[in-house]
Amino acid sequence: MAEVYTEPVPSAFGAEPADPGTPLPLDGRGAGPDGAALDGIAATFARGNYGTAAPQGASGVRAAHAAPRPASGGSPILSVRSVEKVFGSRDSVTHALAGVSFDVAGGEFVGIMGPSGSGKTTLLNCVSTIDTVTSGHIIVGGRDITGMSRRQLAKFRRDDLGFIFQDSNLLDTLTGFENIALALTIKGEPARSIPAKVNAMAARLGVDGVLQKYPYQMSGGQKQRIAAARAMVTDPKLILADEPTGALDSRAATVMLEIMEMMNRQMGATIMMVTHDAFAASYTNRVLFIKDGAVFNELRRGDEARDAFFARIMEVVSFLGGEAGHVS
Ligand SMILES: Nc1ncnc2c1ncn2[C@@H]1O[C@H](COP(=O)(O)OP(=O)(O)O)[C@@H](O)[C@H]1O
Ligand SMILES: [Mg+2]
Numbered sequence: 168m169a170e171v172y173t174e175p176v177p178s179a180f181g182a183e184p185a186d187p188g189t190p191l192p193l194d195g196r197g198a199g200p201d202g203a204a205l206d207g208i209a210a211t212f213a214r215g216n217y218g219t220a221a222p223q224g225a226s227g228v229r230a231a232h233a234a235p236r237p238a239s240g241g242s243p244i245l246s247v248r249s250v251e252k253v254f255g256s257r258d259s260v261t262h263a264l265a266g267v268s269f270d271v272a273g274g275e276f277v278g279i280m281g282p283s284g285s286g287k288t289t290l291l292n293c294v295s296t297i298d299t300v301t302s303g304h305i306i307v308g309g310r311d312i313t314g315m316s317r318r319q320l321a322k323f324r325r326d327d328l329g330f331i332f333q334d335s336n337l338l339d340t341l342t343g344f345e346n347i348a349l350a351l352t353i354k355g356e357p358a359r360s361i362p363a364k365v366n367a368m369a370a371r372l373g374v375d376g377v378l379q380k381y382p383y384q385m386s387g388g389q390k391q392r393i394a395a396a397r398a399m400v401t402d403p404k405l406i407l408a409d410e411p412t413g414a415l416d417s418r419a420a421t422v423m424l425e426i427m428e429m430m431n432r433q434m435g436a437t438i439m440m441v442t443h444d445a446f447a448a449s450y451t452n453r454v455l456f457i458k459d460g461a462v463f464n465e466l467r468r469g470d471e472a473r474d475a476f477f478a479r480i481m482e483v484v485s486f487l488g489g490e491a492g493h494v495s
Contacts, residue, residue, distance in 0.1 A: 219232045242309065243270035244404055244437045245294065250303035252289050252460075263289040266303070271405070272441055276431040278448035279441045280480070281457035282487055288409070290457065295328060295407050296320045303354035308404045325354055329436075331399030331408040335390035337382040343369070343393045344378040350397045368396045371434070372426055388419030392426055392453070399430055406430075408440040412447050424450040445484050449477035456483055463487070 171236045179494035180389065236292045252264035263286045271277050292298035294305055295479070296312055296455050305312050308416065312323060332337075337346045347365045356364070371377040377385050391411060398406050429437040440451060444484050448454045456464040464483055 169204060184476040213216055217240060219277040231486035243306075244273045244275075244308060245271040246304070247290075248304040248306070249293070250290075250293060250305060252286070252293060252298070253301045262406065262460050264293070264300070264303075267457070267461055268303075269455055269462055269465075271437060273437050274431070274455060276428070276436075276451045277316045277440070278454040280437065280443065280445070280448055280454055280484065281463070283443075285457045287303045287457055289460075291407060291409055291439075291441050294405075295330065296324055302399045309359070326401070327404045329401065329403035329406040331394050331398050331406065331411045332390070333410040333413040335382070335387075337390055337393060337397075342379055342381055343374060343385065343389075346382075346393055347378075347397045347400050350401050354401050356401075364400055365396075368400045369393075370428075371488055372396045373422075386419065387415050391419070391423050395423070395426060395430065399434065399436060404437065406436050408438060410442055410444075411440060412444065413440070413446050420447065445477060445480045447471035448480050449473050454480055454483075456487065458487060 247267055247269050249261065250264050250267045254261040254263055263278070265286075267286070267290060277289065279287050289298065293300050294307075296315075300313050303313070310323075310326060312320065315323060330382055337343075338349070341349065344365055347368065348361050351361050351364060352358075365378070366375065369378050372392045372395055374389055374396060377389050377393070380389075382390055382393075393413075398408075408427070412423050415423060424447055427438060427440070431452075438451075440447070442448050452468050454466045455462055457468075466476070466483065467481055471479075
């Protein structure tokens, strides 16, 4: 169970140029660290506006460029509170998570970035209840999932979470329609109401044309959009996406990201997406940077255009990449 979420593609945080298999920034911006970007980030640090694992969490970790953002109101959908995850015992102990705290409000699309080994997968596994925390609390929709029984967790995953993995994880022996319908069946939806829901969701995500196809007959992008429809159709509180564009070419990745943006903006989905790709992260409203198992920095997009947000994300990526000597 150690690595359910794997990252076969080298991280954009590495010192090497981006891997050709990685969806590259499509707007022609370079990914390499450059002097200007480092100056920008250095200035951020000089102003003391970055946070280093502030125990009070993300609220205290405002980036220098953060644009003012209207209060989202209401209680957060997700609260991660001082979460620690320790692997191993005595001789070899790894603090994969070393006191992570942040909130995700309803209607947010949050990106989680960080160098390889920084704890992103561990964090996602803890929120998705695939793994348990060593200490701290994770509250989803007002309920602390760290104290739930196995039975409660199974119901929680089924009713409150949607998942989009790097590889779509569709069942090969089911059609697109059946894959989406299954999520509703498992949730206990009455059979008569299922077809309309599946068809409507597939239409919104642009995959109504492949509903009768099996996964092997679909393109990578179509499979990911079927997977997104499967995640959305049960109307979950929170959608967790792990490198959802990691296995797609840049064109299909862009389509997928536009779909996720639409799910967030027009359909009200709350999404937390782990990615090593600054281009993917630039579609979110806010990016949390994880380093050594804690929140290191946060960027909010505000009303900024995606290009400009991308440039700011790259500044932090370059900075982190430049000093990330540890690559697991
Ligand atoms: N099952 C495990 N046993 C021991 N160490 C682990 C395990 N899973 C992850 N780690 C360690 O925890 C740290 C964070 O890993 P991970 O969450 O996979 O990082 P990321 O996804 O950001 O690359 C790394 O040092 C990794 O080696
Ligand atoms: Mg990982």
